[in-house]
Amino acid sequence: MTKILIKGNIAIAESAVIAGCRYYFGYPITPQNEIPMYLSGRLPEAGGVFVQAESELAAINMVFGAAATGARVMTTTSSPGYSLMQEGISYIAAAELPCVLANIMRGGPGLGNIAPAQADYFQAVKGGGHGDYRLIVLAPQSVQETADLTMEAFNLADRYRNPVLLLLDGLLALMSEPVELPKPDRIEKYPKEWALTGAKGRSRNVIRTLWLNPDDRVTKHNCHLLEKYDRIRNELIKYETYKTEDADLIIVAYGTSARVSRTGIDLARQAGIKAGLIRPVTLWPFPEKVIRDAAGPGKKFLSVEMSMGQLVEDVRLAVNGKSEVHHFGIGGGWVPTEVEVFEKIKELV
Amino acid sequence: MAIVFKKPRSMTDTHMHYCPGCGHGVAHRLVAEVIDELNVREETIAVAPVGCAVLAYDYWDFDVTESAHGRAPAVATGIKRVFPDKVVFTYQGDGDLISIGGNELLHCANRGENITVVFINNTVYGMTGGQMAPTTLPGQKTTTTPLGRDPATEGHPIRVCELLSSIPGVKYLERVSLDKTANIIKARKALMKAFQAQLDKKGFSLVEMLTPCPTNWGMNAHESLKFISNDVIKYFPTGVIKDEL
Ligand SMILES: Cc1ncc(C[n+]2csc(CCOP(=O)(O)OP(=O)(O)O)c2C)c(N)n1
Numbered sequence: 001m002t003k004i005l006i007k008g009n010i011a012i013a014e015s016a017v018i019a020g021c022r023y024y025f026g027y028p029i030t031p032q033n034e035i036p037m038y039l040s041g042r043l044p045e046a047g048g049v050f051v052q053a054e055s056e057l058a059a060i061n062m063v064f065g066a067a068a069t070g071a072r073v074m075t076t077t078s079s080p081g082y083s084l085m086q087e088g089i090s091y092i093a094a095a096e097l098p099c100v101l102a103n104i105m106r107g108g109p110g111l112g113n114i115a116p117a118q119a120d121y122f123q124a125v126k127g128g129g130h131g132d133y134r135l136i137v138l139a140p141q142s143v144q145e146t147a148d149l150t151m152e153a154f155n156l157a158d159r160y161r162n163p164v165l166l167l168l169d170g171l172l173a174l175m176s177e178p179v180e181l182p183k184p185d186r187i188e189k190y191p192k193e194w195a196l197t198g199a200k201g202r203s204r205n206v207i208r209t210l211w212l213n214p215d216d217r218v219t220k221h222n223c224h225l226l227e228k229y230d231r232i233r234n235e236l237i238k239y240e241t242y243k244t245e246d247a248d249l250i251i252v253a254y255g256t257s258a259r260v261s262r263t264g265i266d267l268a269r270q271a272g273i274k275a276g277l278i279r280p281v282t283l284w285p286f287p288e289k290v291i292r293d294a295a296g297p298g299k300k301f302l303s304v305e306m307s308m309g310q311l312v313e314d315v316r317l318a319v320n321g322k323s324e325v326h327h328f329g330i331g332g333g334w335v336p337t338e339v340e341v342f343e344k345i346k347e348l349v
Numbered sequence: 350m351a352i353v354f355k356k357p358r359s360m361t362d363t364h365m366h367y368c369p370g371c372g373h374g375v376a377h378r379l380v381a382e383v384i385d386e387l388n389v390r391e392e393t394i395a396v397a398p399v400g401c402a403v404l405a406y407d408y409w410d411f412d413v414t415e416s417a418h419g420r421a422p423a424v425a426t427g428i429k430r431v432f433p434d435k436v437v438f439t440y441q442g443d444g445d446l447i448s449i450g451g452n453e454l455l456h457c458a459n460r461g462e463n464i465t466v467v468f469i470n471n472t473v474y475g476m477t478g479g480q481m482a483p484t485t486l487p488g489q490k491t492t493t494t495p496l497g498r499d500p501a502t503e504g505h506p507i508r509v510c511e512l513l514s515s516i517p518g519v520k521y522l523e524r525v526s527l528d529k530t531a532n533i534i535k536a537r538k539a540l541m542k543a544f545q546a547q548l549d550k551k552g553f554s555l556v557e558m559l560t561p562c563p564t565n566w567g568m569n570a571h572e573s574l575k576f577i578s579n580d581v582i583k584y585f586p587t588g589v590i591k592d593e594l
Contacts, residue, residue, distance in 0.1 A: 023431060049430045053423070054456035061420035061453070065396070065427020068414045073427070091417050196412040196428065198435055200391035206406045207414035 003178040008146045008168060009034035011179055012102055013042065015150035016074050020187050021100070022048030023073040025062035027055055027081060030114045031170040032104035035076045056081040060088030060101075067097035068207050070195030072154055076102040078170070079120050080111060082128075089163060090129030094209035094221075096228075098157035100150070101135075102166040104173040107332040115333030116170035118255060121310035124167050125284040132222050134229045136164040136236065137283040139254040143177035149281075151182035158190040160232055167283060169306055171256045171335060232285055239287035240279040243269065247276030249349050250294055252315045253304040254280050257329070257336055261304045264341025268349075275345050283311075291318035299323045300348055304341060307331040357381035359390050363407045370570025372527045372560025373402050376469055379533070380440065381409060383540045387548065393436040394428050396421040400442035401475040419450025422457035425464045436547060438465040443484040444474045447507050451483075454509075458553045461518020465543045466555040468509060471562040472581060479565030483507045486584050491565070510557050510590035521546045521554035522590040528559065528577040532587070539589075546594050559585055 006014070013035045016024070024043055026036045036052065043050040053059035059075045066073040077085065082103040092099060105120045107113040124137050136156050140146040146168065153164040196205050211218045242262055244250055249268075253261045258279040268275040278294065280287050295301065301323050303312035312327040319325050328344045329336065356362075359381035367373050384390050390411050397405040399418035406413035416424040421439035429437045446454055446468050457464070473491055474480040480493040484506045488497040498506075510522040521543050525536035536558055543554035559581050561573035568576060 023427070025427065051426065051430060051460075054452055057420070058423040058426075058453050058456065061417065061423035062427035062430070064416065064420075065414070065424035065429075066431050067427070068424070069394075069428055069431040071431045087417055088420070091415075095415070196394045196414055197432070198392045198394060199411050204410055205412045208406060209415055210403055212404075 001180055003180050005176050005178050006143065007034060007176050008143045008173040009104070010038055011143045011147040012076065012150050012166060013038040015147040015182055016100065016154070017042055017046055018182055018184055019072065019151045019154040020184070021072040021074050021154060022046065023066040023071050024048070024075065025051045025053050025059040025066070025073070026075050026077065027053050027059050029078045029081045031106060031174055032076050032078050032102065035102070056084040057088065060085040060092070063099050064088055064092050064095070064097060067092065067099040068095070068196045070192035070197065074100040074102070076104065078104045078106050079108045079117070082120060082123065086129035089135070090131055090133060091209055092163050093133035093135065094131065095207050096161040097163070097207070098161050099163050100153045100157055100166065101163055102168065105167065105169050113333055114170065116256065116335060117306045117331045117333065118169050118257060119307040119310065119331035120167070121283065121305070121307060124165055125286065125314070133225065134284055136160065136162055136232060137167050138164065139167050139281060139283050140172065141255050141259045141279065143172070143175060144179050146172065147179050147181055151186050155186070155188040156236070159188065160228060162228070162232070167255070169256050236282055237285045237287050238281035239290055240281060241290065242277040242279070244276035244278060244294055246274050248274045248298070249276070249300045249302060249345055251275065251277045251302045251304050251341070252280070252291060252311065253277065254283060254311070257304045257306055260336045260338055261341050263338035264345060267338055267342040268345045271346070273345055273349050275349070286314055286318070288318040291315060292320060295319040295322035297322070301325045302344065302348060303327050303329070304336055305329040306334060306336070357385045359384045359410050361408055361410045365408060366404060367401065368564040370561055370563035370573055371401070372471060372558065372562070373469065375527050375533065376467065376558055376560060377405060377408050379537050379540055380467060382537060383544055384411065384436070386541065387544055389436045389548070392434070394432070396425045396428070396437070396439040398439070398441040398445040400445045402440055402442065402469065403476070405440055419445050419448070420453055421445065422450065422453040422462070422466065426457055426460070426462050429462055429464050433463070436544065438467060438544070440467045441469065442475065443468070443470050443472065443482040447509050448483045458513050458516050458519050461552040463547055463550055463552055465547050467540070468555055468557040469560050470557055470585065471560045473562050473565045475562050475565055479562070486580060506584055508585060510555065513555065514591045518552050519555070519591060520552040520593045524557040524559070524585060524587045524590060526559040526577055526582055526587050527561070528574045542594070549594070551594055557585070559587070
């Protein structure tokens with residue numbers, strides 16, 4: 001077991017290569033630039049292709065094209081660039097093309113800043129582009145988990161024929177930690193008989209998102225997609241709990257916020273306050289049930305997030321009025337400290 | 350009895366949805382004939398546009414993907430980078446190619462992607478109801494230029510071939526017209542050259558076809574062909590614009 005010291009960005013890039021990704025299309029934007037910079041050298045060395053696209057709009061459509069051939073493909077970006085990709089992501093989801101995306105979140109709205117944030121939560125889990133579609137959204141909290149989830153992202157994309165989004169705040173992407181990279185034997189292979197490879201020895205394949213015929217309607221396609229999304233909901237929800245059994249106050253947080261909150265909870269426990277943590281690893285599908293089951297009279301929930309209050313809305317939906325739900329956080333570069341989280345817990349309990 | 354004319358292998362039997370007199374049907378067939386003649390049907394992956402030709406995948410009997418409005422050159426780039434030995438082409442209208450998709454076209458050409466673009470210039474947005482396109486002629490009436498296109502405020506029509514001709518990665522550019530049989534034969538030859546260039550790995554090629562849109566021009570089929578011969582060709586001269594093969 002050899003560990004190497006790398007940043008979250010590099011963990012995504014190298015794990016993608018290990019996962020068999022040979023195609024990358026992207027456009028520079030801070031704080032994810034290390035990914036394209038790394039892959040511009042690494043992919044050709046591995047027999048793959050790196051293209052610096054003219055925009056994120058072009059990049060996501062290049063991903064569409066490469067994914068349509070059945071190849072493992074990835075693009076990465078940061079908040080403003082992710083906004084520009086939304087049209088393409090809607091098409092990719094509609095066409096059910098597997099691919100991996102990463103959004104290394106920075107401050108917004110607008111150009112915002114380049115500091116870490118978690119303010120693209122709505123965009124990630126509620127759609128972002130037009131129409132009824134879902135992405136599988138994975139939220140690591142460490143560089144190790146980033147590496148592992150990158151490998152898993154490619155497997156899930158192929159398994160469900162669905163785009164998978166890695167959602168990280170900029171801090172996690174730029175932080176270095178010792179990592180054991182995933183092994184290539186974790187690659188899962190799925191048949192891709194739908195892929196465009198040239199109609200040799202088979203009838204033609206068509207990839208489309210337009211359904212005009214009365215007997216072939218979008219309503220039908222949407223029902224097909226919903227069936228898949230329900231299957232994902234049943235099979236995939238991932239989360240971690242920490243000291244929730246006897247907790248009077250449960251924090252719900254992901255990524256860096258979750259990691260800091262855990263230490264804040266330890267401080268609270270030392271002060272005799274029963275606090276706990278639910279950390280969603282899949283933001284979509286959202287671990288609604290574990291939150292709902294933990295809710296009840298006298299218990300309080302606190303969403304700690306580096307945004308003005310987005311995750312908190314899903315916590316409220318899950319709790320469904322059974323407990324008080326509070327929000328703690330600011331978007332645009334604020335990162336919680338364990339002491340701040342502890343103070344907030346004290347204030348609420 | 351010898352068969353002298355039949356449906357190309359690369360076409361399906363599906364009835365086309367195009368209006369009477371539309372140029373898309375002829376252009377589709379020319380592409381299919383050329384794919385057959387080069388014997389590359391099983392190696393071909395086409396990228397359909399958003400526009401009247403969005404349903405091209407119903408009519409061609411080879412692998413086809415749809416793409417978002419204007420993004421076909423980026424989608425084609427993604428395909429070609431995975432399969433450098435397959436035949437990859439986009440088929441795009443003027444709005445798709447040079448209005449909403451101008452940036453994707455320009456940079457695809459500038460990278461010298463070894464793909465072929467079949468560009469259908471009918472001077473209007475056919476699908477959405479005959480609005481002004483980047484190629485609408487000066488003075489031409491459309492549903493969004495009711496008094497005729499005024500270059501002072503709406504700009505001049507964009508000559509795509511001329512615009513692209515200075516780019517080193519672009520190897521073959523020809524403008525053809527589907528107004529007369531003789532010109533349709535020339536169009537077929539131009540497509541042959543462009544696709545052969547791709548097979549020879551020369552780089553980016555584009556064939557622009559001037560095609561009629563009787564419905565949105567408010568003309569009958571015959572008048573619309575005359576409009577191309579008398580007016581459209583004046584602004585968009587036919588011929589080889591660039592040949593570095
Ligand atoms: C993002 C986006 N904007 C607008 C449209 C609406 N739209 C569909 S086709 C089209 C214009 C097509 O015109 P052209 O490319 O010239 O092709 P034609 O229909 O004339 O063959 C437009 C504006 C769309 N589908 N997507």
